[in-house]
Amino acid sequence: MIKVEGLYKSFGSLEVLKEINAEIKEGEVVVVIGPSGSGKSTFLRCLNLLETPTKGKITIAQDEITSAKYNPQKLRSEVGMVFQHFHLFPHMTTLENVTYAPIKVKGKSKKEAEQLGLDLLKKVGLSEKANEYPNRLSGGQKQRVAIARALAMEPSVMLFDEPTSALDPEMVKEVLDVMKSLAQTGMTMMIVTHEMGFAREVADRVIFMDEGMLVEEAQPLDFFSAPKTERAQNFLQKVL
Amino acid sequence: MDFQQIIPSMPYILQGIWVTLQIVLIAGLLGFAIGIILSLFKIGRISFLRWFADAYTSIFRGTPLVLQLMIIYYASPQLFGTQIEAYTAAILSFGLNSAAYISEIIRAGIQAVDKGQKEAAMALGVPYNKMMKDVILPQAMKNILPALMNEFITLTKESAIVTVIGVTDIMRRAYIVGSDKFAFLEPLLFAGLIYYLMVLVLTFAGKWVEGRMRRSD
Ligand SMILES: Nc1ncnc2c1ncn2[C@@H]1O[C@H](COP(=O)(O)OP(=O)(O)OP(=O)(O)O)[C@@H](O)[C@H]1O
Ligand SMILES: [Mg+2]
Numbered sequence: 001m002i003k004v005e006g007l008y009k010s011f012g013s014l015e016v017l018k019e020i021n022a023e024i025k026e027g028e029v030v031v032v033i034g035p036s037g038s039g040k041s042t043f044l045r046c047l048n049l050l051e052t053p054t055k056g057k058i059t060i061a062q063d064e065i066t067s068a069k070y071n072p073q074k075l076r077s078e079v080g081m082v083f084q085h086f087h088l089f090p091h092m093t094t095l096e097n098v099t100y101a102p103i104k105v106k107g108k109s110k111k112e113a114e115q116l117g118l119d120l121l122k123k124v125g126l127s128e129k130a131n132e133y134p135n136r137l138s139g140g141q142k143q144r145v146a147i148a149r150a151l152a153m154e155p156s157v158m159l160f161d162e163p164t165s166a167l168d169p170e171m172v173k174e175v176l177d178v179m180k181s182l183a184q185t186g187m188t189m190m191i192v193t194h195e196m197g198f199a200r201e202v203a204d205r206v207i208f209m210d211e212g213m214l215v216e217e218a219q220p221l222d223f224f225s226a227p228k229t230e231r232a233q234n235f236l237q238k239v240l
Numbered sequence: 241m242d243f244q245q246i247i248p249s250m251p252y253i254l255q256g257i258w259v260t261l262q263i264v265l266i267a268g269l270l271g272f273a274i275g276i277i278l279s280l281f282k283i284g285r286i287s288f289l290r291w292f293a294d295a296y297t298s299i300f301r302g303t304p305l306v307l308q309l310m311i312i313y314y315a316s317p318q319l320f321g322t323q324i325e326a327y328t329a330a331i332l333s334f335g336l337n338s339a340a341y342i343s344e345i346i347r348a349g350i351q352a353v354d355k356g357q358k359e360a361a362m363a364l365g366v367p368y369n370k371m372m373k374d375v376i377l378p379q380a381m382k383n384i385l386p387a388l389m390n391e392f393i394t395l396t397k398e399s400a401i402v403t404v405i406g407v408t409d410i411m412r413r414a415y416i417v418g419s420d421k422f423a424f425l426e427p428l429l430f431a432g433l434i435y436y437l438m439v440l441v442l443t444f445a446g447k448w449v450e451g452r453m454r455r456s457d
Contacts, residue, residue, distance in 0.1 A: 048363060050359055050362060050363065073365050073367065074365075075365075076362065076363060076364060076365030077364075077365045079363075080363070081363040083356060083359070083360065083363075085356055087354070087356035087357060087359065087360035088360075089357065089360070089375055090379065091378050091379060091382075100364075100366075100374070101364035101365065101366060104366060104370050104374065105364060105365045105366055105367075105370075146360075149364070150363070150364070153364060153365065
């Protein structure tokens with residue numbers, strides 16, 4: 001589904017990603033962990049070209065998205081993204097947030113988009129909030145709407161950048177549950193998170209990053225019980 | 241002071257309200273439309289347009305409005321090949337001038353919108369134009385409403401200088417009445433009162449709209 005070869009990213013003279021190679025298969029759920037500043041967000045953002053890679057090749061669903069000929073608009077309906085701070089459109093209702101892109105980007109009819117939108121809101125457990133504005137929602141509800149909004153473009157890959165980090169502890173579970181059920185539908189997912197319990201339970205694979213490098217890749221059980229590299233051992237000691 | 245003597249002329253001065261309002265309203269809309277375009281130039285990627293919008297703003301803010309007005313009116317045969325009407329010249333110069341101020345207000349308003357909004361729109365594949373129109377500008381408008389209202393109030397007061405090119409607005413009418421009666425203080429004070437009331441009404445209207453917008457938050 002996703003293939004990353006020799007990916008580099010620099011901001012000015014700061015080299016943030018160095019020689020990243022990775023492959024994600026269809027339906028796989030990959031969790032990315034690592035210390036703050038290790039480049040996890042940047043890696044994810046390269047995958048939907050919110051950042052332009054400095055060097056390297058990224059292929060998503062047979063398309064080389066890093067090629068100059070590639071149209072990023074196409075990619076963005078292929079890859080959905082959920083942000084730490086939700087970034088819902090505050091001047092649109094929940095349902096409008098979800099239907100906006102299908103109507104304006106995909107050219108769906110309003111009726112069709114609303115049908116889809118209501119379906120998705122139901123899936124994330126927010127049917128009754130369809131006509132509410134975002135500022136009337138709790139953090140957990142906002143994030144679930146944000147997930148529905150990304151899903152409304154019917155992407156084949158979903159990226160999550162610390163989707164629960166901005167939430168009060170009692171709201172983390174409702175968001176993780178939605179993600180869990182999404183994983184069960186066979187969605188290809190890549191998740192940056194500090195929720196180790198979730199990683200252990202849901203991930204097919206864990207990627208550990210440090211200082212812009214992909215340091216270790218393993219099954220979650222192996223990774224959490226017996227990390228191979230010293231850096232991962234140190235990191236896990238601190239967070240677990 | 242004897243206001244008695246100008247009572248018969250009061251309707252004449254009051255009719256100037258429409259002239260002033262028309263100039264302010266049309267110039268305001270013109271300034272707003274051009275202001276949006278200039279602000280988009282300013283935040284855009286095309287460096288020539290950026291340069292143009294910055295130069296435009298700098299020139300219109302850096303020279304007297306009355307000079308711009310007189311250039312557009314008295315030099316119109318040289319500029320446009322025909323003498324334009326004073327009324328048209330007034331609207332044109334006020335519109336072009338306020339566009340410079342409004343473009344700065346809108347630019348600041350756009351840049352105050354959370355960067356995450358743009359990223360969320362990009363991540364959904366929303367093209368730049370639609371993103372601006374549907375996502376960024378509606379939020380920017382909310383930020384800039386108070387400043388925009390101020391600009392509108394300034395425009396109302398400053399519009400009094402159209403009197404120098406002979407547009408019969410409130411100010412000009414008060415002056416005409418004054419020279420007719422050989423008494424300037426009363427008609428000018430009356431004109432002042434009209435301007436002041438107009439500004440008060442605009443201020444209240446602005447507060448009201450702002451309050452309503454805040455309620456939708
Ligand atoms: N737009 C940018 N301009 C300059 N430097 C940046 C930019 N974005 C990220 N960086 C730098 O790149 C490095 C990696 O950032 P990144 O956000 O990818 O880390 P992260 O692993 O996601 O960290 P965190 O866990 O804190 O979110 C950091 O040193 C950061 O300061
Ligand atoms: Mg990050």
